[in-house]
Amino acid sequence: xxxxxxxxxxxxxxxxxxxxxxxxxxxxxxxxxxxxxxxxxxxxxxxxxxxxxxxxxxxxxxxxxxxxxxxxxxxxxxxxxxxxxxxxxxxxxxxxxxxxxxxxxxxxxxxxxxxxxxxxxxxxxxxxxxxxxxxxxxxxxxxxxxxxxxxxxxxxxxxxxxxxxxxxxxxxxxxxxxxxxxxxxxxxxxxxxxxxxxxxxxxxxxxxxxxxxxxxxxxxxxxxxxxxxxxxxxxxxxxxxxxxxxxxxxxxxxxxxxxxxxxxxxxxxxxxxxxxxxxxxxxxxxxxxxxxxxxxxxxxxxxxxxxxxxxxxxxxxxxxxxxxxxxxxxxxxxxxxxxxxxxxxxxxxxxxxxxxxxxxxxxxxxxxxxxxxxxxxxxxxxxxxxxxxxxxxxxxxxxxxxxxxxxxxxxxxxxxxxxxxxxxxxxxxxxxxxxxxxxxxxxxxxxxxxxxxxxxxxxxxxxxxxxxxxxxxxxxxxxxxxxxxxxxxxxxxxxxxxxxxxxxxxxxxxxxxxxxxxxxxxxxxxxxxxxxxxxxxxxxxxxxxxxxxxxxxxxxxxxxxxxxxxxxxxxxxxxxxxxxxxxxxxxxxxxxxxxx
Ligand code: ADP
Ligand code: TZD
Ligand code: MG
Numbered sequence: 001x002x003x004x005x006x007x008x009x010x011x012x013x014x015x016x017x018x019x020x021x022x023x024x025x026x027x028x029x030x031x032x033x034x035x036x037x038x039x040x041x042x043x044x045x046x047x048x049x050x051x052x053x054x055x056x057x058x059x060x061x062x063x064x065x066x067x068x069x070x071x072x073x074x075x076x077x078x079x080x081x082x083x084x085x086x087x088x089x090x091x092x093x094x095x096x097x098x099x100x101x102x103x104x105x106x107x108x109x110x111x112x113x114x115x116x117x118x119x120x121x122x123x124x125x126x127x128x129x130x131x132x133x134x135x136x137x138x139x140x141x142x143x144x145x146x147x148x149x150x151x152x153x154x155x156x157x158x159x160x161x162x163x164x165x166x167x168x169x170x171x172x173x174x175x176x177x178x179x180x181x182x183x184x185x186x187x188x189x190x191x192x193x194x195x196x197x198x199x200x201x202x203x204x205x206x207x208x209x210x211x212x213x214x215x216x217x218x219x220x221x222x223x224x225x226x227x228x229x230x231x232x233x234x235x236x237x238x239x240x241x242x243x244x245x246x247x248x249x250x251x252x253x254x255x256x257x258x259x260x261x262x263x264x265x266x267x268x269x270x271x272x273x274x275x276x277x278x279x280x281x282x283x284x285x286x287x288x289x290x291x292x293x294x295x296x297x298x299x300x301x302x303x304x305x306x307x308x309x310x311x312x313x314x315x316x317x318x319x320x321x322x323x324x325x326x327x328x329x330x331x332x333x334x335x336x337x338x339x340x341x342x343x344x345x346x347x348x349x350x351x352x353x354x355x356x357x358x359x360x361x362x363x364x365x366x367x368x369x370x371x372x373x374x375x376x377x378x379x380x381x382x383x384x385x386x387x388x389x390x391x392x393x394x395x396x397x398x399x400x401x402x403x404x405x406x407x408x409x410x411x412x413x414x415x416x417x418x419x420x421x422x423x424x425x426x427x428x429x430x431x432x433x434x435x436x437x438x439x440x441x442x443x444x445x446x447x448x449x450x451x452x453x454x455x456x457x458x459x460x461x462x463x464x465x466x467x468x469x470x471x472x473x474x475x476x477x478x479x480x481x482x483x484x485x486x487x488x489x490x491x492x493x494x495x496x497x498x499x500x501x502x503x504x505x506x507x508x509x510x511x512x513x514x515x516x517x518x519x520x521x522x523x524x525x526x527x528x529x530x531x532x533x534x535x536x537x538x539x540x541x542x543x544x545x546x547x548x549x550x551x552x553x554x555x556x557x558x559x560x561x562x563x564x565x566x567x568x569x570x571x572x573x574x575x576x577x578x579x580x581x582x583x584x585x586x587x588x589x590x591x592x593x594x595x596x
Contacts, residue, residue: 033068489553
C-alpha cells in the first residue's frame with residue numbers, strides 16, 4: 001500500500017483516507033472505477049489510478065453508474081462508480097436505483113462536503129445530507145466517518161451489493177475523512193478481503209422434490225429464464241436441465257443467449273400461445289412483474305401453476321399465489337434439479353410441442369419476410385434484419401439496446417447465441433442507459449460491443465461517444481433515426497408551428513458526433529449499407545457510429561407496450577394524428593414533402 005510522505009513524524013509513515021479506501025477496494029479485487037471528478041474526490045481518483053485501479057473518466061454520473069451496473073451484471077461482482085458531492089451525487093442516484101431494480105450489484109462512492117456545516121445548514125459548498133438522501137434508492141446507504149472503518153465499510157458494501165438479490169449500495173465519503181491520516185502499518189494490517197460475498201443458498205430438498213413432482217404431472221410445462229438466471233453464471237446447469245427434460249423455454253430479454261436463440265426448444269416466436277396454454281410454469285430468476293403480466297389475466301392459461309426459483313423469499317406471492325416456491329440461489333438449485341431428474345419422468349407432451357412448433361414456423365415465416373424486404377427509406381424491421389445477418393456471424397459481440405420500437409423489434413429480430421451478451425433498458429424501461437452500458441461492457445470484457453439506440457434514447461447519454469473515443473473502446477454505436485419518440489410524423493395538435501412533443505430531427509446526422517472526437521462515422525440508407533458498414537465497423541475494433549436513416553412513419557406509439565398508456569392508443573395511428581409525408585433519400589439526405 002502506498003503511503004503519503006510523513007510530514008509530522010519522520011519515523012512513522014502515515015496513510016490518508018483516500019489511499020486507504022483505494023487499498024481496501026484493491027484488496028477486494030475492485031480494479032475498475034467509473035466516474036466524474038471534482039471537489040472533494042479529484043485526488044482520490046488520481047490516487048486510485050496511481051495505485052492500479054483502471055479509472056474511466058466519463059461525462060455524466062448517470063452514465064458512469066450504468067457502466068458500473070453493466071460490469072456488475074456481467075461479472076457478478078460489484079461495479080464501482082465515483083461522484084462529487086450534492087449535484088454529482090444526485091445524478092448518480094438514478095442509475096443506483098435502476099441497478100437495484102434490475103438486481104445488478106453496484107457501489108456508488110460519493111465525496112461529501114464537511115458534515116459539521118452541512119448538518120447545521122450553514123450553506124456549505126455542495127452541502128447535502130447524502131447518506132439520508134440515498135436511503136430509498138439502494139439496498140443500503142453507509143457513511144464512513146473515520147478512516148479506521150474503511151475496511152469494514154467496504155466489506156459491508158460488497159456483501160450487501162452481492163448477497164441475496166443483488167443491487168446498489170451507497171458509500172458516503174466525507175471530505176474530512178478523505179483527509180484523515182493514520183499509521184500506515186496499522187492500516188495495512190487491518191485490511192481484509194470479504195470472505196465469499198455471495199454465499200451459496202441451498203434450497204430445501206422438499207421444495208425441490210415438490211417442484212419436480214409438479215413438473216412430472218404437467219402436460220404442457222414451460223420454463224421462463226430471466227436475467228437472474230443469466231446473472232447466476234451456471235449456464236451449463238440450466239442448459240442441461242432444459243435439454244434433458246425437453247421442456248420448451250422462453251427467454252426474457254437479458255436471458256437471451258443463455259441458450260442460443262435458434263435452439264428448437266425456444267418459444268420466442270410463439271410466446272403468446274405458449275403462455276396461454278402452459279399448465280405448469282417454472283420461473284428461473286424471472287419476476288412475475290409487469291413484464292409477465294403479473295402471472296394472471298388473459299395472457300395466461302387460467303389454470304396455470306407456478307414454480308418459482310428465486311433467492312429472495314419476499315418475491316414469492318408478490319402478484320399471485322405461487323404453488324411451489326423454491327428459495328435458493330439458482331446455481332445450487334439447478335444442481336439439485338438436475339440430480340433429481342433420475343427420480344422423475346419429466347417431459348412436455350408431444351401434441352403441445354407440435355402445436356408450438358407449428359405456431360413458430362408460421363410466425364417466423366410472416367415476421368421473417370418483413371425483416372428481408374427492402375423499403376426506401378428503411379424501417380425498424382429491415383434495418384434490424386440487416387443487423388441480424390451480421391450478428392449471426394459475430395456471436396461474441398455484446399449487444400446493448402435501448403429505445404421503444406428500436407428495443408422491442410431488436411429483441412425479436414436479432415438472435416443471441418451466448419449468455420450475458422445482451423443488456424437493455426431493463427425492468428424500468430429506462431432510456432439513456434445505452435452508452436454507459438456499452439462502455440461498461442467494453443471495459444469489463446474487452447469484447448466488441450454493438451450499441452443500438454433509438455434516436456430519442458441516444459439523446460439522453462450521447463456525449464459518452466467522446467469517452468468511447470478517448471479510451472479507444474471497440475464500440476459501434478448505431479442510431480435508428482425515425483425522427484422522434486416512437487416515430488417522427490406526429491402532428492402539432494396546437495397548430496403553433498412547433499414540433500409535436502414526440503418529434504425530433506429526422507435528418508440529423510448523428511454520425512458526425514463521433515467524427516468530432518476522432519471516431520469513424522457511417523450513414524446508412526439501405527439494408528446492404530447497414531450490413532457492410534456494420535461488418536466493417538465491428539472488424540475495426542475501434543469506436544464507430546452508424547446512423548441509419550429510417551422513415552418517419554416507421555414505428556408504433558409506445559412500441560410493444562402501448563396498452564400501458566392511461567388513454568388507450570387506438571389501432572394503428574390514425575391519419576389525424578400524423579403528418580402525411582412523402583419521403584425519399586436523395587444524395588444521402590432524407591427529403592420530405594407534404595403529401596396533401
Ligand atoms: P427478468 O426481467 O429477466 O424477468 P427479473 O429481474 O424480473 O428478470 O428477475 C430476476 C430475479 O432473479 C429476481 O427476482 C432476483 O431476486 C433473482 N435472482 C438474481 N440472482 C439470483 C440468483 N443467483 N439465484 C436466485 N435468484 C436470483
Ligand atoms: N425518460 C426516461 C429516462 N425513460 C423513459 N422510458 C422515457 C423517458 C420515456 N420513453 C420511453 O419509454 S421510450 C422513449 C422515451 C422517451 C424513446 C422512444 O423513442 P426512440 O425509439 O427514438 O428511442 P423508437 O425506435 O423511435 O421507438
Ligand atoms: Mg425514434
